[in-house]
Amino acid sequence: MREGVPKKRSVALAAWGEEGLLLVLRPPEDPEFGGAWGLPAVSLEGEETLEEACHRVAREKLGTALAEARPLAFGVEERPRYALELWVFEGRLLAPPKLPPPKPGKTYYAAFRYGHPEDLREAAKRGSLCSRLYLAVKGLCP
Template identity: 60%
Template sequence: MRRAVALAAWKDGKLLLVRRPLHDPEFPGALGLPAVRLEPGEDPEVGARRVAREKLLAEVEVLGPKGHGVEARPGYTLELWVYEGRLLSEPRLPEPKPGRTYYTELVWGAPEDLWPAARMGSLCSRLYLEAQ
């Protein structure tokens, strides 16, 4: 079982989306929500703040949960929470680290921009769209 949390981060009426690299094994080139795997015992709300710090180099006010789901994937089961938040600082992309999911671009958009990733199988995109 892998536990993860994704962050739907808003600023000035726009949703911050991240683009995965073209060589990403699950969702190549897709726009989605930034996410991290939860540490053992880590609360999903705490994890949502960590998403902002680690994946966006920003601070966020977490507004609350927007979705939760469990999905069987090849080789593992994913349990995922989606939290919504308001960005308190300008986001930036960190340098890529080997063995970690990294993003190639930050894009300001809207929830409907998540449809292509949801159709590819992105659980966080699907959960957030279902919550709208």
């Protein structure tokens, strides 16, 4: 990693519901992965733990709650303005998701659907670290 580059610590959640793996659609205006189906994620705030961030993903981004979450993968990647440190957790949703209204300064999703881990291949090809990590853990490298 380059010296002096700011770090961004984030958690992505592979959330399973009754119908499969929950995939979220990044809004078209998203500068990195607009229009891609991927995993929901948040950047850590203050002294927030990884587990607290997982539950915040479910609450703030999916409008539901998380029954459990376990760590699966970790990766670091240099981006143009920061170094991304990303943990991927896998968990089970307690209830069906609903898209909450967007809040200023936060990335929210345009839609969601249930699918399979293989559905992350397109986002992985576009550079999504969480998609690449999850596919690798599942033995489905892009």
